[in-house]
Amino acid sequence: MENNSASGYWKATLGLLTKILIIWFVVSFGAGILFAPALNSISLGGYPLGFWFAHQGAIYIYIALIFWYAKKMGDIDRQFDVHEE
Amino acid sequence: MDLQTVTYLVVGASFALYIGIAIWARAGSTSEFYAAGGSVHPITNGMATAADWMSAASFISMAGLIANMGYGGGLFLMGWTGGYVLLAMLLAPYLRKFGKFTVPQFIGDRFYSKTASTVAVVCLLTASLTYIIGQMTGVGVAFSRFLGVSSDTGIYIGQAIVFLYAVFGGMKGITYTQVAQYIVLIAAYLVPAFFISLQLTGNPLPQLGLGSTMAGTDVSLLAKLDLIVKDLGFDQYTTSIPGSTLNMFMYTLSLMIGTAGLPHVIMRFFTVPTVKDARSSAGWALIFIALLYTTAPAVGAMAKLNLHGTVNSAVGLETNAAGKLAVNPATVKANADLYATESSLQYEQRPEWMKRWEKTGLLKFEDKNGDGRIQYYNDKTKDADAKAKAAAAGWKGNELTVNADIMVMANPEIALLPNWVIALVAAGGLAAALSTAAGLLMAISSAVSHDLVKNVFAPSISDKNELLVGKISMAVAIVISGYLGLNPPGFAAGTVALAFGIAASSLFPAIMMGIFSKKMNKEGAIAGMLAGLFVTLFYVFAHKGIFFVKGTEFIDLIGGPNSFFGITPEAFGAVGAMVNFIVAVVVDKVTKEPPEHIQHMVESVRIPRGSKLVDGAH
Structure with a gap:
């Protein structure tokens, strides 16, 4: 594999990681902690929304993030032809 | 059948199952012992990882702490799950490729230094112990109540059983045993819920249900609680936080980073066949x-609502004809007076x-007003x-x-x-x-036998002796953990949180920089790990005693409890991790670059192609 595609692959990987980490941070520390008091004025069923993020919602989003990451990385692997045989 | 008999039967049957599996799957080679021969399917591995992960802290202790802490308890929920995102993206695939x-x-290999791997062993042992x-502590609580023995005896029994199948099974045995344990523990958690x-x-x-109204009323359960x-006079359930918002932030972050840095969790990702x-x-x-x-x-x-409802009839719960605790819609809607004399049980x-x-001493009543x-x-x-x-x-x-x-x-x-x-x-x-x-x-x-004895002290040791x-x-x-477990530094979940802080501050930054920074050298990594571990242990031991031995606290030396911006020792791992990163980067800048072949190695770790079966060779 030539150097160009190696650095391109790593750049694409880091780009994906950055996107996911931003969502991860906003959900956990934004919605779940820093803005939870503000979100609590909205209710989701019987849940105040900020409370729901900290006790339920964040966890569902983490699962989605990991599978999304696994799928996207598979795409990037193939695009740069570095996937396992 | 009475409760005691049913308990012996169910617990006995589950143990027989685990031990049976451990014997059936006995490991032959070193590779099988530590990494199950790299042959475990991702779903099987996921289930075993879940059992491995969800400890007494998750199962026994966490919901109780959430009941006490309310909204703030969310730091355990997010902290102990959010770390998996970091683990999946930042560490697992690269370590597997390695x-x-x-x-x-x-x-040791990445930082081309036996000193680095020895320092990592020290960090690993501190966190794991x-x-x-x-x-x-959790085993003690479980046995003390259900087998009718004292908490201390419970710990001794637990030690013996853990020893038996950890020693005879190895990783492969443990993987399949843990699948069985996952099924038992998740059923045990979900059925009563x-x-x-x-x-x-x-x-x-x-x-x-948690977001619903109470049966037969239009009163939301959380609003009622x-x-x-x-x-x-307690803090409002849906908004109370432990200490400050900053502390909750750091606590959550510590648990997340710690999750990704705990060696026994990372090890699990060595047992899957491919990087994918x-x-x-x-x-x-x-x-x-997440099910749990x-x-x-x-x-x-x-549980909190039921507990209040049991001791105070004005809450609106009562024992119905079938002997179950049930909602009394009229009392719930009326918001009856909790302070009325007749309301207290x-x-x-x-x-x-x-x-x-x-009888276990974990629940106490003292009639202070003599009524x-x-x-x-x-x-x-x-x-x-x-x-x-x-x-x-x-x-x-x-009084309770x-x-x-x-x-x-x-x-x-x-x-x-029901009893079952x-x-x-x-x-x-x-x-x-x-x-x-x-x-x-x-x-x-594996850290002691492989990374310390084989790698450093006796490279020619045989497989069998290893x-x-x-x-x-x-x-x-x-033996050591059992001894300290008799006199634990806090509730099960609190003690476990300390372990996460230690892993967060020492191992996670070193592994991450090893993958994401090609130029990070051995001097930087070693200095970072030592600095992170040292500041974290210093802060924790100041509160909890040196190696958690009671009476050796030195809280005055750091200016009183939580003196660092109100951050509790359980939340300090995130600070330790930052110290680790900063020290590593600074030391790296003033010392010389890692050799060429190491930089090439990092490049090859970053791409999936060419992954091979795990082996123990150096």
């Missing part, structure tokens, strides 16, 4: 973990489960209303003390569920504690 089976091995202490959610809200799914605890599997494996693990973690907040809130009429737990009734409220409240009401009612202080660690175990009893459910919870609690302890012992034994050293180090770890 293709060795221990964390110190990676650090602290973690096992928490497990032993279904029943209780159904009783209180009419909706059997706890995740939805808020109202009751606030009236009794390593990525999705973390997702499968998290699905299995999204149920836990409902268990906590509902008479001690003589307390339910059987209270009597059973009183023969149980008054359960927050007597240290700053709420003037609650104070005035308590004084007017002639209450002379809180409930240890947070018993909430989950007592939960099915509080809700008056109560027995199942006992089996589940033990499965959780034992599976995690076994996984941790694996990590400890395994023997591993088994001896397991035995030593069990």
